[in-house]
Amino acid sequence: MRRYNNLVTLLTAITAFFFGSFITKILSSVEKCPSHWSEVSDLKSHPNLFLMILVLSTPRSAEQRNAMRKTWLQTARKFIQQPYYPEELIYLPTYGPNGLLQLELVDQQANRLKQYMDWQKSLLTRIPLLAQRQIKVKHLFAIGTIKISSSLETELLREQNQHNDLLLLQRHHDTYGSLTEKLLQALKALIHNYEFSYIIKVDDDTYVKLDSLLNELVSYDRKLLRKISEYGPNPIPQLYWGYFNGRAKIKEKGHWKETNYYLSKNYLPYALGGGYVLSRKICEYIVNSSQLLTPYVSEDVSIGTWLAPLRHVYRWHDPRFDTAYMPRKCKPYHIVLHKRSLEMMTDIYHGKLCSGTVSSSLPEYYYDWTRTADKCCDSLVV
Template sequence: MRRLKSVVTFIVVIAAFSFGSFITKILILVEKCPAEHSGLHVATHADNFLLVLVLSSPRNMEQRNAIRGTWLRLSPRHIFHSYYPEELLYLPNYGPNGHLEIELVEHQEIRLKEYINWKKSSKNLHSPKRARKIKVKHMFAIGTMQLGKAIQDNLYREQGKHNDLLLLPNHYDTYYNLTEKILQAMNVLTQTFEFSYLIKVDDDTYVKLDTLINELISYDNKLLHKEREYGTNPLPQLYWGYFNGRATIKLHGQWKEYNYYLSKNYLPYALGGGYVLSRKLCEYISNNSQILSLYASEDVSVGTWLAPLRNVYRWHDPRFDTAFLPRKCKSYHIVLHKRSMEMMAQIFDGKLCSGTGHSSVLEYYYDWTKTADKCCDNLVP
């Protein structure tokens, strides 16, 4: 009888251990599945070339519909048949100090002129030697914490119709909480989707998506062709936008900084109306999200987080009109911030732009060889 009791006890212990292991595995799987907690009921995609992340407010359904009806329709469905010439693109090499070499002002000026001339010429009618199949995925990131039932119901109906909302249940969505929002969004997206590049924009930004993707494909092709030349150095990781390095740290008002002690000015960052990041930079931010300092401005935070990395290629591009105030519209602008729904429709219909812009906001090339206070004195004519 005593032996029988021992056998029964042994069986119970083994069963309990097996059941506990089973439950643990289930919990791990749930923890590793952020998509289900974020309004994303989709399988992981392994072939997205570009992920479009739009930060949007819960109540801004009309703005989202305006984007869906205009520039998101410029996304290629299958294959691009005309690429921007790789030889016109700059790709940095490593210097003797082990850091990527900076792009000089004269090179930025030449590159903009070459782009304008190429757009005017017939070169862009030529087909590439080898086309690539391109997939683009877009998501509207929205925080849902403490939302009223009526607003949540509207979001669920919108999700049922479009299936493109990235709902963040642990984020309280306010205009002054964007840094936490970008962190949560990147966490979910990097764990849910495979992609090569991500463009972050606001829901009042218009993107000439076909032009941007065209050039991004050429950049990516050139990077692949030159991969061996980088040897043991890590491949350059793209941070593409319109940079500012002379912005003073806000000490008062709604954007007051409480934790920025690094320098007199904010470290160089791409303005938040729109910027492009390669996947590895998104992964770096996501993997370190628990220990990164959060600053008042989301774009300032991203620039500061990436500042120490030696393999970041900071591509300053005057074609990104992404500041808080729009500049005077130019035909070569490809990312345009502070555009209303009516403006988006007009640009999509072929108008150069809509609105006069602010003549006081000057366009510049970025001089990486100068101190921060003199970084942005080389004006674009």
């Protein structure tokens, strides 16, 4: 009887082992399936990217996408032809006694911009030592494909076959009210299918001087890596780089009407949506917490609100990001330019700084993190 019991026990253990191995294999194959994680068309692995460019586009915006491909996205396939931006001009935040990152004061922001402009001028008066660097960059246009016509679907598939740069979100319907969900789906797809250090989210009417942005971002990243040990037990700062607003009133009508924003009288500080940069760790936090986060109508407001409580987010306010709902007066130092037409993109690509742009009345400001929201943006750039 004892032998019989031992035999049964052995057979049970063997069966359990093989059954467990079988289940593990199934689960592992499911985890590796891009469509399961991202709900998008198949994506191929592209490891070790430095910057991922995520363009939120619509199914019918093929003309805008082609304008971007023919202009500034071309830079992604070339060597950076600039000298290294000096690391001594890079600001790295430190932690204060309260355990929070010390963000730049207005005077520091003004000095940083002056140093950048002086550095630019110095390149015109001497022959700089160019550093040819192939920085790995990839761009994708995020497009929702639910409820589109068969003819439009055919056009998108033809475009995908030609360029292979569409992130087709097969469970998303492109509308103004669903942009936050679209951004979440896109981030989820990128996190689970690509290895990258930073991402820049832009609209399909945004022009990025990619050489300049990459040059400074690389210098920032190199300096941060060298200084990691100085942060001790504190978390490493995570980058949220753009042009911030903290006094925007909550929209009560139109496409952007919010019905569940009860946190404050104004939106919490957020980077304006024409373009901003996020570190990978921030993207991972958003994706992993998405089931717990309250979505708001504006995807950019949502990002700012979700990141507001985090003490290790480095909010780098940069006047060189012209990313509001209408262009500011053109400046040579602008590196991200929103609301640019197809003709403007072509002109900028060929060196015409302000061709076709109309100077707006929007003031350009430094962000005063020491003041309340109603006074945050009164320090004008002169």
